[in-house]
Amino acid sequence: MVKGEVPNIVALEVLKKNGVNVEKLKELITKGVGAEFTTYYYYTILRMHCTGLEGEGIKEIVEDARIEDRNHFEAMVPRLYELGGSLPRDIRKFADQAGCPDAYLPDNWEDINSILKVLLEAEQCAIRSWGEVCDMTTGKDPRTYDIAQRIMQEEVEHEAWFIELLSKRPSGHFRRKFAGQSPHTGSQGGLIHL
Amino acid sequence: MADSTKITRYPVCKSAELTDNTMQKVTINTIDVLIGRKNGKLFACNNSCPHKAASLSKGHFNGDNIVCYMHGYEYNLFTGKLEKMSSWKKEDTWVEQDPEWRKSGDLVLYSISEEDDIVYVTL
Numbered sequence: 001m002v003k004g005e006v007p008n009i010v011a012l013e014v015l016k017k018n019g020v021n022v023e024k025l026k027e028l029i030t031k032g033v034g035a036e037f038t039t040y041y042y043y044t045i046l047r048m049h050c051t052g053l054e055g056e057g058i059k060e061i062v063e064d065a066r067i068e069d070r071n072h073f074e075a076m077v078p079r080l081y082e083l084g085g086s087l088p089r090d091i092r093k094f095a096d097q098a099g100c101p102d103a104y105l106p107d108n109w110e111d112i113n114s115i116l117k118v119l120l121e122a123e124q125c126a127i128r129s130w131g132e133v134c135d136m137t138t139g140k141d142p143r144t145y146d147i148a149q150r151i152m153q154e155e156v157e158h159e160a161w162f163i164e165l166l167s168k169r170p171s172g173h174f175r176r177k178f179a180g181q182s183p184h185t186g187s188q189g190g191l192i193h194l
Numbered sequence: 195m196a197d198s199t200k201i202t203r204y205p206v207c208k209s210a211e212l213t214d215n216t217m218q219k220v221t222i223n224t225i226d227v228l229i230g231r232k233n234g235k236l237f238a239c240n241n242s243c244p245h246k247a248a249s250l251s252k253g254h255f256n257g258d259n260i261v262c263y264m265h266g267y268e269y270n271l272f273t274g275k276l277e278k279m280s281s282w283k284k285e286d287t288w289v290e291q292d293p294e295w296r297k298s299g300d301l302v303l304y305s306i307s308e309e310d311d312i313v314y315v316t317l
Contacts, residue, residue, distance in 0.1 A: 016224075099246045101282045102295065106287045132249060
């Protein structure tokens with residue numbers, strides 16, 4: 001075989017026969033992992049500003065979400081390459097095409113609620129983003145669907161954490177066993193390098 | 195798989211199934227197409243939002259515009275033009291997004307017609 005020549009890929013052939021628009025799927029995944037990666041970056045800044053009595057109280061929760069979002073990037077990127085896709089070579093392009101807005105530090109970051117609102121918006125966008133991938137792959141692409149639904153489960157948990165912190169509604173959440181545990185995309189799936 | 199060089203007219207539904215002020219997603223050769231009828235006029239466009247590729251079928255109408263559920267961008271369903279680029283600056287203290295992230299193209303429109311109570315889309 002000539003170097004660089006890719007033989008027929010049965011795993012892709014099956015998807016096409018199942019009616020998956022592989023090009024669109026790769027686009028959605030690239031946007032999804034872009035959002036996870038930028039969120040990991042911006043959550044780092046947000047976490048650094050969780051100080052004072054209130055801020056220190058939520059710092060560990062922000063850290064869980066931060067590391068788990070990075071884990072989501074790690075979990076899905078290999079699948080992007082299996083599908084024949086790739087990450088943009090320029091990280092600026094990667095950030096610009098991300099499916100979710102940048103979770104910028106708000107100007108009044110001393111008010112911890114303003115940070116929580118940014119975190120909540122970011123999680124809600126991620127739920128919509130991975131929901132698109134789940135909708136597109138359910139019953140057609142079990143491998144991508146499995147990874148996307150695991151990510152989705154953790155994003156839904158993240159949204160619940162920040163809603164509970166903002167609204168003080170009753171909460172089913174206690175704590176992760178360790179920071180960024182990723183109970184769905186982590187050890188159970190064996191998809192990431194923890 | 196559709197031949198990209200060939201233009202074909204596809205029957206997509208019965209006219210009665212596309213009632214006024216409704217829309218639905220149909221799939222033609224793996225391409226998701228949003229079809230609908232707004233104030234009696236038919237429209238068809240690619241279901242993928244030109245901004246970040248979300249499904250426009252999950253959005254809602256605002257006059258002749260489709261509002262994307264993901265980031266709230268609005269596109270005219272008959273001209274395809276981006277008509278409203280939503281701000282992400284939800285509160286005074288929020289920081290607006292980078293212009294490169296915010297920019298968007300226009301909708302990809304398709305020809306749609308009715309004949310003998312059948313709706314056709316041309317790709």
